[in-house]
Amino acid sequence: MPPKxxxxxxxxxxxxxxxxxxxxxxxxxxxxxxxRDRLIALGYMAHLSGRLRMTTNGRVRIYAGQLAAG
Incomplete structure (x- = not known):
């Protein structure tokens, strides 16, 4: 995961x-x-077959963001 x-x-x-x-x-x-460019550079998503796809790190970041908000 990218640095905090x-x-x-x-x-x-x-x-x-x-x-x-x-x-x-x-x-x-x-x-x-x-x-898009920043999220790809951070490893949170990838551009595959002409579409944006979420990476595992992206899903972890969403989960971490939801924990911080709650």
Missing amino acids: TEPLTDKEFASLLVVGNVPPNGPAPVIPVAH
């Missing part, structure tokens, strides 16, 4: 949730290009 010194903005986290909530056969998620 790389916090996500609220909007970046929302983009991560959008990608995480799309079923594999659902419509492709639309998020800002800057968010």
